[in-house]
Amino acid sequence: xxxxxxxxxxxxxxxxxxxxxxxxxxxxxxxxxxxxxxxxxxxxxxxxxxxxxxxxxxxxxxxxxxxxxxxxxxxxxxxxxxxxxxxxxxxxxxxxxxxxxxxxxxxxxxxxxxxxxxxxxxxxxxxxxxxxxxxxxxxxxxxxxxxxxxxxxxxxxxxxxxxxxxxxxxxxxxxxxxxxxxxxxxxxxxxxxxxxxxxxxxxxxxxxxxxxxxxxxxxxxxxxxxxxxxxxxxxxxxxxxxxxxxxxxxxxxxxxxxxxxxxxxxxxxxxxxxxxxxxxxxxxxxxxxxxxxxxxxxxxxxxxxxxxxxxxxxxxxxxxxxxxxxxxxxxxxxxxxxxxxxxxxxxxxxxxxxxxxxxxxxxxxxxxxxxxxxxxxxxxxxxxxxxxxxxxxxxxxxxxxxxxxxxxxxxxxxxxxxxxxxxxxxxxxxxxxxxxxxxxxxxxxxxxxxxxxxxxxxxxxxxxxxxxxxxxxxxxxxxxxxxxxxxxxxxxxxxxxxxxxxxxxxxxx
RNA sequence: GCCGCCAUAGCUCAGUUGGUUAGAGCACCAGAUUGUGGAUCUGGGGGUCCCCCGUUCGAGCCGGGGUGGCGGUACCA
Numbered sequence: 001x002x003x004x005x006x007x008x009x010x011x012x013x014x015x016x017x018x019x020x021x022x023x024x025x026x027x028x029x030x031x032x033x034x035x036x037x038x039x040x041x042x043x044x045x046x047x048x049x050x051x052x053x054x055x056x057x058x059x060x061x062x063x064x065x066x067x068x069x070x071x072x073x074x075x076x077x078x079x080x081x082x083x084x085x086x087x088x089x090x091x092x093x094x095x096x097x098x099x100x101x102x103x104x105x106x107x108x109x110x111x112x113x114x115x116x117x118x119x120x121x122x123x124x125x126x127x128x129x130x131x132x133x134x135x136x137x138x139x140x141x142x143x144x145x146x147x148x149x150x151x152x153x154x155x156x157x158x159x160x161x162x163x164x165x166x167x168x169x170x171x172x173x174x175x176x177x178x179x180x181x182x183x184x185x186x187x188x189x190x191x192x193x194x195x196x197x198x199x200x201x202x203x204x205x206x207x208x209x210x211x212x213x214x215x216x217x218x219x220x221x222x223x224x225x226x227x228x229x230x231x232x233x234x235x236x237x238x239x240x241x242x243x244x245x246x247x248x249x250x251x252x253x254x255x256x257x258x259x260x261x262x263x264x265x266x267x268x269x270x271x272x273x274x275x276x277x278x279x280x281x282x283x284x285x286x287x288x289x290x291x292x293x294x295x296x297x298x299x300x301x302x303x304x305x306x307x308x309x310x311x312x313x314x315x316x317x318x319x320x321x322x323x324x325x326x327x328x329x330x331x332x333x334x335x336x337x338x339x340x341x342x343x344x345x346x347x348x349x350x351x352x353x354x355x356x357x358x359x360x361x362x363x364x365x366x367x368x369x370x371x372x373x374x375x376x377x378x379x380x381x382x383x384x385x386x387x388x389x390x391x392x393x394x395x396x397x398x399x400x401x402x403x404x405x406x407x408x409x410x411x412x413x414x415x416x417x418x419x420x421x422x423x424x425x426x427x428x429x430x431x432x433x434x435x436x437x438x439x440x441x442x443x444x445x446x447x448x449x450x451x452x453x454x455x456x457x458x459x460x461x462x463x464x465x466x467x468x469x470x471x472x473x474x475x476x477x478x479x480x481x482x483x484x485x486x487x488x489x490x491x492x493x494x495x496x497x498x499x500x501x502x503x504x505x506x507x508x509x
Numbered sequence: 510g511c512c513g514c515c516a517u518a519g520c521u522c523a524g525u526u527g528g529u530u531a532g533a534g535c536a537c538c539a540g541a542u543u544g545u546g547g548a549u550c551u552g553g554g555g556g557u558c559c560c561c562c563g564u565u566c567g568a569g570c571c572g573g574g575g576u577g578g579c580g581g582u583a584c585c586a
Contacts, residue, residue: 051586081586118580119579218513218582220580222513223511431545432546447545467547470547471547479542482545
């Protein structure tokens with residue numbers, strides 16, 4: 001007999017979770033549509049080759065991807081994101097000349113990664129992406145940032161409680177150049193440095209300094225090797241990340257907290273310190289344009305904010321990169337503070353479609369981590385996901401096993417009236433049926449035993465009101481409790497639908 | 510991947526230097542109540558003590574290996 005085991009990192013989702021996800025996705029979709037993006041679905045499975053090897057860790061190619069050979073011995077893989085399949089799809093459509101650029105597309109779907117799962121981290125999870133392909137202008141990047149902001153607000157996160165952080169890979173590359181880490185020889189070291197910068201949020205400047213130097217020991221005593229840079233270079237990198245200190249909050253008199261930000265001042269300072277690199281200067285200019293565009297459209301500097309510490313992955317981004325983060329102070333079950341990482345991120349990837357084409361095809365886009373955003377919404381009590389669990393169906397009880405046809409007729413009548421209802425399909429007696437209805441969150445039960453049948457009546461019991469009355473009568477004896485038949489009425493069978501409707505109307509409050 | 514901690518009933522956990530038949534609370538089921546979800550009382554069902562190997566007269570407890578979970582770290586397309 002096999003054990004009904006579930007592979008780790010693969011979750012099941014119940015009705016409440018599914019309903020919340022559905023509502024959230026619908027809000028996101030509305031925003032994407034409003035911006036003129038159109039729906040697209042691509043397959044879950046692609047040729048391994050077309051997904052590409054954008055693994056920064058070249059020692060472990062294909063690790064993290066579920067792969068298997070097709071019957072023609074070509075390797076197939078489950079998609080690990082929605083961007084690589086989009087690039088392939090766009091290239092194919094361009095080949096057959098059936099696509100007009102710029103192309104705005106959005107896609108929601110499951111993606112798969114074969115790696116160690118953790119809390120909130122699964123081997124199958126959902127992303128919701130939007131991408132503009134064929135637009136080289138930073139206006140496309142600015143638009144993505146604004147849409148990210150609008151999306152977060154549409155799902156119930158107020159302005160000021162999130163920030164869309166923007167940086168540019170050209171600046172990072174330029175800074176590496178400026179401090180003498182350019183060239184092929186330093187590629188490995190640059191990688192280590194970028195990864196260290198990416199950890200600024202979590203480890204703080206001291207931790208980053210250790211990673212840039214000799215290395216860092218974590219709380220378990222394990223050691224992460226450092227980049228072994230000389231002190232002068234380390235100082236310069238730290239100074240770079242602190243051009244706009246991340247996480248700095250100001251609190252107004254009402255206790256409301258916001259990030260301070262002045263995007264153009266940040267750009268000026270970056271140019272001042274690293275403008276010697278032509279690449280950095282170009283990247284800074286792009287950020288300046290994005291800042292002007294978003295500001296002109298009404299997004300303040302603390303909503304879409306230049307943050308030099310944003311790195312975002314390591315491989316295919318070529319220009320502006322973005323990351324949406326929630327500014328939340330929440331605690332877990334043990335009362336410890338929880339930090340939410342980014343709930344969405346993206347950037348410009350001008351080389352990805354070009355893998356399949358003779359010409360370069362610029363593209364930019366971003367991706368929302370659906371379940372991560374969902375748990376963030378739960379943490380802040382967003383109305384989209386909060387609220388009572390949905391009530392269950394009306395339960396018609398089986399009092400007399402020979403008369404199932406009668407009960408089925410009552411259920412059919414309720415359903416024809418648009419009332420969610422069900423016949424009790426188990427084999428237990430009346431008391432378990434009551435318990436069953438209770439656990440189904442049924443608003444009421446319908447009872448017709450032989451007595452009622454003889455009178456042509458049915459009894460309808462309002463379970464919510466009944467529970468309320470029972471709570472107030474705790475002193476009464478059990479016999480009295482049962483005899484009272486709280487919140488239970490006898491009505492002619494013909495009035496069943498009306499009586500149930502009345503209870504549903506009460507329950508809806 | 511690496512480092513650390515943990516694993517006993519459906520859940521949360523006790524379990525003495527290794528020693529009878531492994532317990533509690535909650536949950537579940539039944540009866541008190543021949544037709545009523547709560548509360549109360551009474552009773553009941555539930556255990557591969559994560560798995561395998563070893564040490565021992567004897568292992569839930571000690572040792573080794575494995576699996577799973579949690580925390581950190583790495584990676585995160």
